[in-house]
Amino acid sequence: MPRDIGTSDAGTHATAVGRSPDHQKVWAIASTVCDPEIPVLTIADLGILRRVEVTEDQNVLVTITPTYSGCPAMDAIRDDLKTAFAKEGYPSTEVELVLAPAWTTDWMTETGKAKLQEYGIAPPSGRAAAGGHSGLVRLSLAVKCPQCSSLNTRELTRFGSTSCKALYVCQVCKEPFDYFKVL
Numbered sequence: 226m227p228r229d230i231g232t233s234d235a236g237t238h239a240t241a242v243g244r245s246p247d248h249q250k251v252w253a254i255a256s257t258v259c260d261p262e263i264p265v266l267t268i269a270d271l272g273i274l275r276r277v278e279v280t281e282d283q284n285v286l287v288t289i290t291p292t293y294s295g296c297p298a299m300d301a302i303r304d305d306l307k308t309a310f311a312k313e314g315y316p317s318t319e320v321e322l323v324l325a326p327a328w329t330t331d332w333m334t335e336t337g338k339a340k341l342q343e344y345g346i347a348p349p350s351g352r353a354a355a356g357g358h359s360g361l362v363r364l365s366l367a368v369k370c371p372q373c374s375s376l377n378t379r380e381l382t383r384f385g386s387t388s389c390k391a392l393y394v395c396q397v398c399k400e401p402f403d404y405f406k407v408l
Contacts, residue, residue: 272332284317347404370395
């Protein structure tokens, strides 16, 4: 029978049942895997690591939720998880993608947001809207520049280096930067 494993400071969306040293070890292994598009963030920082299970015969099942259903990083993350567990003596790892509930930037850890800021990407500001987005008017956000902390910034394009980010420019220091959109 599988055992649930996991801890997260991203709220109640990640499974956090086991607290033994073994549970912490296996969650910690999964938590070392970085997002290939933003290598300063682990999948735990990003909040996409949802659950880790270990069976009696030491097989591992990891559940992740992509940031969006077509995210191209999922194959790399799956491979990196299998490699991380194989290096630690778990030869059989299955990675399951779960689309519901949909990932939200609310699941990002505060540590992850701080890492984004330090890396030069403005972290999401605010919380995701409850319910649907239909009928909402898109307002221009005051996004803080990660270089100089000015709020005198403007959006250049709604889609930046990845679909999760918008491209902004600071009117004070003139530096362009990515803003991780609230989703």
